[in-house]
Amino acid sequence: MIESSLPPVMEIQQVSPAHTRTPSGTSMETANTMEQTSRGVQTHSRSTSTASDSSYASDTSVSPLVVREKRESYQSVWSDIEAQKHEIDDFSRKRFGFVRYTVLTVYRRLFSLAFIGNAIAFIVLMTKGTAPLDLVNASAVNLAVCGLCRHPLVINALFLTFGSVPRSTPMRLRRLACKIFHLGGVHSGTGVASCVWYIGFAALYTYHFEASPASIAVLVLVWFVLLLLLAIIAVAHPAFRIKRHDYFELTHRFSNWAILALFWVLIFLLANEEPSMSTFLVNLPAFWILILLTVATIHPWLLLxxxxxxxxxxxxxxxxxxxxxxxxxxxxxxxxxxxxxxxxxxxxxxxxxxxxxxxxxxxxxxxxxxxxxxxxxxxxxxxxxxxxxxxGFGYVFRMFERIIVVTTGSGIGPCLSFIEDARRPAMRVVWQTKSPLKTYGQRTLDLVNRMDADPVVIDTSVSGRVDMLPIVLKLYKDFDAQAVCVISNPHMTRSLVYGLETRGIAAYGPIFDS
Structure with a gap:
């Protein structure tokens, strides 16, 4: 923005890709008119309220507006919002919303489904008695599901499938399909389950152990692989992963590679004790699963x-x-x-x-x-x-007609992906950030303008951080939106998504294991 010796002000921007400017008198007159129609909600001037379809997002005919107000006026806007809170927030709360959207998230439900199902099967087999190799096969199946949940081609296939749900589909089904980015629950659930199955195998093999050069080598490998599995699970815990991401990444990757290599050695050592190695391998499901996992692991690196x-x-x-x-x-x-x-x-x-x-x-x-x-x-x-x-996360919003996009700081980057999609929903954008023009540049603001001709841009260098929930609720009503997309820091995302979901609004935000 233009440097000025005036007191701190609220800077409001609406920019066009052409970078043209209109006379200041015209801009202020237009801004005053807009303010009357949207006072108490937007920190920018509105040039239109007819954003009923996505075509407005690419309109380049709107002239840029720059409005400056004193901090006192800016604070009065938020005072108006506070006064309207009861009117704005008249949504009924979901019964048991706290439990449903904190303890029983979709991620945790998927994790529980994968893990508890395996745990029941494990207990039944161990109670009835089972062969060690059956436990190896069960562990391998879970490792395959766990690994494939993170393979780019599998992820793309799942998002394309769930993201292709027609907009005519009942809202309940669309809201559920949007949760595909919680797939990490299956990844972690089967990963932990594979370790449980493998612990059973290690225990049985050790219990029936008979010393020989080959069996000693197998025993060492069995327990070393188990240590690597436990290390992967330990560093994957959110508390460690967030604080020591680099260590998590290195441990996760190289331990996976080591387990894959050691599993090959282990299987061939076990096969070597059989009368016919080829017959043993062909009839062992873990052998074929190991081939699949090896190919899936190597494939992305072939494209390095x-x-x-x-x-x-x-x-x-x-x-x-x-x-x-x-x-x-x-x-x-x-x-x-x-x-x-x-x-x-x-x-x-x-x-x-x-x-x-x-x-x-x-x-x-x-x-x-x-x-x-x-x-x-x-x-x-x-x-x-x-x-x-x-x-990733944003692709699922194609199944909605009208959405609210809420973001802070550089979260605007992922949101800009919407400008390319010909089938993107009509949208309103709420962006809270510090000095947007100074930090991200005019061209970024022009791209934001392509998503929403009237973006709500909150400059925190002037206002400080504000509660965005009342603003989003107001826009959700006025725009008759079907869903809200939130991309911010983890705390803000969780807080805002929780506040919206407990009010019965379809709201989605990336999770730590999206």
Whole structure:
């Protein structure tokens, strides 16, 4: 924004991709008219209230408006919202909402279904008596499900399937299909279950152990694999994973590879004790599952490439990374790293066709850790990528007609993916961030304008952080929305999604294991 010696003000932006400006008198007159129609809800001026379909998102005929108000006026806006809270928040609360949306989340329900089902089967088999190899097979089946839940091709197939649910489908079914990003519950549930089955195998093998050179080698391998499985589960706990993400990543990856290699050795050692090795292997389900897991593990790394990156510094807090090695579609993201064996980071992507056609897509990176800080201070010229672009959280919103997009800070990056989709829902955008123009640049604001011609932009450098729930509830009513998409930091996402879901509103936000 233009530097000024005036007291702190509320800066309101509505920008057009053409970067044209209208006379200030016209802008203020228009803004005053808009304020009368939306006072107490929006921190920006409205030029229209007819955003009934997605076509308005790409309108480039709207002239930019810049409105400045004193802090006192800004605070009065939020006072009006406080006064209207009872009128705005007249949604009935869900019975047992706290339990349903905190303790019994879809992620936990999927985890429980996968784990408890296996636990019951384990208890039944151990009670009736079973052979050690049956436990190996059961462990292998769970490992296969666990691993495939994280394979890019499987993830893409699931998102394409669930995301293709027609908009004419009953709302209840669409709301359920949207929960596909909770698939991590199956991943973790079967992962822990595989360890339980393997513990049973290790216990039985040790109980029936008869010393010989081959059996001693098998026994050592059995317990070493078990230690690796326990290490993977331990570092995957959210408390450790959040605080020591790099250690989690390295332990998870290399322990998985080690288990895969040791399982091959273990199976062949067991087969060597049989009269016919080939017959034993062909009739052992774990052998075929091991082949599948090996192929699935190797596949993404066969696509490992070092690709050029064009960095566009936006500010001391953000950089936009442009890529040309592939074409991405709406809702897809990529994994990149400076070193191919460590420190991989996933970013949502969005098309460059509207403002930088010399590249294909880009990712918005803001300061949030060591890797991102380095990317901003020392922008990369090349990065490693692996696998294929993968669909993520945002793709499921295609099944709704009208949505509210709520984000903070660099969360606007994943949201920008919506601008590419021809079938995107009509939407309103609420973006709370510090100094949006200064931090993310005019071109980012232009792209936001393509999603919503009247985005609600809350500049926290002026207002401080505000409670976004009343604003979202008001927009949800006025816009007659069907769902709310929330992309923010974990605490804000959980809080806002919980507040909306307990009011019966379909609200979704990425979880730690999306």
């Amino acid at each position: 490439r070092r690709v050029p990156v064009k960095a566009e510094p936006l500010s001391a807090h953000a950089v936009r990374l442009h890529f040309s090695h592939a074409t991405v579609r709406f809702g897809q993201g990529i994994s990149v790293a400076r070193h191919p064996l460590a420190d991989w980071h996933s970013f949502a992507s969005f098309t460059d066709q509207f403002d930088t056609p010399d590249t294909k897509f880009s990712c918005l990176v803001s300061k949030a850790g060591d890797w991102t800080r380095k990317a901003i201070a020392d922008p990369p010229t090349h990065l490693w990528k692996r696998g294929v672009p993968t669909y």
